[in-house]
Amino acid sequence: MSEIYSVELIDVLKRFGNVVAVDHVNLKIRENEFFSLLGPSGCGKTTTLRIIAGLEEPDEGIVKLYGEDVTDVPTHKRNIGMVFQHLALFPHMNVFDNIAFGLKMRKTPKEEIKRKVKEALEIVKLEGLENRRVNQLSGGQQQRVALARALVIEPEVLLLDEPLGALDLKIRQHMMVELKNIQRRVKTTFIYVTHDQTEAMTMSDRIAIMKDGRIQQIGTPLEIYYRPSNTFVASFIGEAVNLIIGEIGENNVMNTSLGTVYCPEQSIKGKAAVMVRPEMLEIGENLSQVDNLFKGIVQAAIFKGSYIEYRVDVQGTIFIVHKHGIDGMEKFYTPGTLVEIGWKKNSSLTIPV
Numbered sequence: 001m002s003e004i005y006s007v008e009l010i011d012v013l014k015r016f017g018n019v020v021a022v023d024h025v026n027l028k029i030r031e032n033e034f035f036s037l038l039g040p041s042g043c044g045k046t047t048t049l050r051i052i053a054g055l056e057e058p059d060e061g062i063v064k065l066y067g068e069d070v071t072d073v074p075t076h077k078r079n080i081g082m083v084f085q086h087l088a089l090f091p092h093m094n095v096f097d098n099i100a101f102g103l104k105m106r107k108t109p110k111e112e113i114k115r116k117v118k119e120a121l122e123i124v125k126l127e128g129l130e131n132r133r134v135n136q137l138s139g140g141q142q143q144r145v146a147l148a149r150a151l152v153i154e155p156e157v158l159l160l161d162e163p164l165g166a167l168d169l170k171i172r173q174h175m176m177v178e179l180k181n182i183q184r185r186v187k188t189t190f191i192y193v194t195h196d197q198t199e200a201m202t203m204s205d206r207i208a209i210m211k212d213g214r215i216q217q218i219g220t221p222l223e224i225y226y227r228p229s230n231t232f233v234a235s236f237i238g239e240a241v242n243l244i245i246g247e248i249g250e251n252n253v254m255n256t257s258l259g260t261v262y263c264p265e266q267s268i269k270g271k272a273a274v275m276v277r278p279e280m281l282e283i284g285e286n287l288s289q290v291d292n293l294f295k296g297i298v299q300a301a302i303f304k305g306s307y308i309e310y311r312v313d314v315q316g317t318i319f320i321v322h323k324h325g326i327d328g329m330e331k332f333y334t335p336g337t338l339v340e341i342g343w344k345k346n347s348s349l350t351i352p353v
């Protein structure tokens with residue numbers, strides 16, 4: 001028997017005028033998975049989410065929930081919860097009434113409402129605040145009320161559209177950990193939309209990277225970081241990346257404008273990019289044990305706390321090097337210094353272009 005997915009999109013397409021917002025998207029999201037849609041502004045994330053929710057009708061394709069075709073099923077008959085960036089809480093109602101709202105709409109008995117709201121408050125760690133008005137809460141607390149309100153109806157799938165977007169960095173970092181913990185506790189499928197790779201990398205089991213309405217790659221955070229399937233993903237994920245374009249011939253040797261680059265075993269042939277992450281590059285005056293070595297001039301050295309970022313100019317190409325494990329007041333290479341940079345071929349990856 002084939003696996004049943006909590007959400008499945010089959011060849012979904014959505015047009016707005018002549019914009020193709022969602023372009024032949026295929027997704028299979030597993031039960032209890034924390035799945036993120038990640039991509040730049042306008043790539044079609046929200047539209048995809050709205051199609052799953054039934055708030056938007058696809059022009060083509062099929063939407064399935066737990067194996068059942070729901071393409072023509074209205075939103076209120078899909079067991080889906082939603083949390084958005086703009087919370088749409090009722091500001092003058094207290095926490096309890098905000099959370100209880102969905103249950104009252106469903107005519108749930110009073111005692112059951114009390115019990116369920118109490119449970120939801122425990123999950124989001126807001127016990128004791130039920131009588132507080134939501135406009136007397138912090139941003140992070142309000143976000144938790146929104147989450148509790150969505151979870152209280154026990155959805156099979158929870159959709160979250162940039163829910164942390166309005167929060168400042170510290171609360172956001174805290175909420176990322178919280179959200180992941182909550183998802184583990186409630187064992188619900190979370191589909192999380194964001195343009196922030198840190199959020200997606202921190203919380204997700206798998207991530208779909210989107211661009212121009214199309215899925216570029218689906219994978220675990222590790223897979224998309226170390227095995228990007230194209231140069232867009234390679235550049236979009238991670239703080240920085242070094243990509244050298246060239247032509248790979250026999251024996252995994254690439255010809256580039258900088259000279260020969262030795263690529264990993266069984267590299268693709270023909271036009272390609274070799275990708276080296278900044279932390280995989282070594283910098284020094286007398287490098288050994290690297291397969292590729294270039295001389296360059298330090299253009300910038302930026303102290304980032306746990307590492308130093310160097311920008312090194314090699315014949316007009318800028319390499320970004322992250323030197324970790326710096327010990328205390330180690331000297332850094334100042335701009336203008338002649339240095340060597342290098343890497344082992346197995347620390348790089350070749351990507352077709």
Ligand SMILES: Nc1ncnc2c1ncn2[C@@H]1O[C@H](COP(=O)(O)OP(=O)(O)OP(=O)(O)O)[C@@H](O)[C@H]1O
Nearest residue numbers: 016019020021040041042043044045046047048195
């Ligand atoms: N109701 C609409 N009418 C017309 N065009 C729309 C509508 N909704 C979305 N679009 C267009 O569809 C494309 C995808 O929009 P969408 O909101 O899904 O992007 P997004 O990835 O969520 O972006 P953001 O990160 O900025 O929220 C964009 O080009 C957008 O302008």
Ligand SMILES: [Mg+2]
Nearest residue numbers: 045046047161
């Ligand atoms: Mg959006």
